[in-house]
Amino acid sequence: MKKAVVLLSGGLDSTTCAAIAKSEGYEIYALTFDYGQRHSKETEYARKVGEMLGVKEHHILRMNFSDIAASALTRNTEIPEDRDMDSDEIPVTYVPARNTIFLSLALAYAETIGTGDIFIGVSQIDYSGYPDCRGEYIEAYEKMANLATKAAVTGECKVTIHTPLINLTKADTIRKGLALGVDYDKTWSCYAGGETPCGHCDSCRLRAAAFKEVLGD
């Protein structure tokens, strides 16, 4: 069976991405990060999602980089509520080099298990303007990765960064996931991490709007 490393945060996008990888016949090696986020909801949900999808292996990697990476998600900065999402500004929830760090650890893991296939649930359509969610960035990453590892340079395992959601709207992502039987109640998107989703952060609002589009009021 072919193997893939899937970056799994326990949110809507990464869960759908993992379900797609599974539907394409990959055995899933999930990788989740506990990186000093303000709350531990994400890793709890990631674990549930991993079980739901029957992953082969699941590593939850602890790595406190809040000291070196300033962000509202890792430090005590307020998370913006009801922000103007049409603005061009990259919000304070941006985490420096996050996907670059995550993909780099996925790359090490992939080489270790003997695969070059890595899945990440980024989209350049409905997103918060983070630069490391764009196709142009992913292409440059893949090019670099193919010069970085022993498996890639010896031709043993060429690296492919799969981004099945890259051109999907959030609503299309949900449609895709529902068709694959994803139970979105097992996912978590809110940045705030209270008992229930706050409903006012970018992540809650993008999710709610998308579900409204898919399911109606």
Place this chain on the structure above:
Amino acid sequence: MKKAVVLLSGGLDSTTCAAIAKSEGYEIYALTFDYGQRHSKETEYARKVGEMLGVKEHHILRMNFSDIAASALTRNTEIPEDRDMDSDEIPVTYVPARNTIFLSLALAYAETIGTGDIFIGVSQIDYSGYPDCRGEYIEAYEKMANLATKAAVTGECKVTIHTPLINLTKADTIRKGLALGVDYDKTWSCYAGGETPCGHCDSCRLRAAAFKEVLGD
């Protein structure tokens, strides 16, 4: 004063690289990794080197990736003694995606302190054949990094990966360091991490041969 993030392992190369950054007028923000190596000598020495060079900040980031990255340096595999270093084979001391992971965390740190300058002491001349020490790899990394961060894409801080040792032999690196006043007794190169250097791993042998070339018998 201009700032630079310097990857500092406490070895000969990274110490010389940091001394060069300092001589070029950079204020040094050092980053060291405790990544489940078989011994803690490296981080001890990195700390001493940081003090010797008067770094502005020094983060020692703990991140156990031995679970996901198989290597003789992170797992219980024997470290080769007196290996044929003319062989084209990449040795078992290779750590999957190591420089990619280190540079990615350096990238986050650089953005957080407001700089795009990152120094790494790789050389494509006297090395063990690791793919992530080559100029071609570093160029691809820099290109990717300039698409990855908010500071780079907004034009605030272009990313430059400085590799002052890239075309130096180990002996030339030592000459350069001695000229800058580096005390190499404060550095550690051995892979094995015993009380004294083993003298038989690649790292010990490259170091000894270079010192012999510089200082004579």
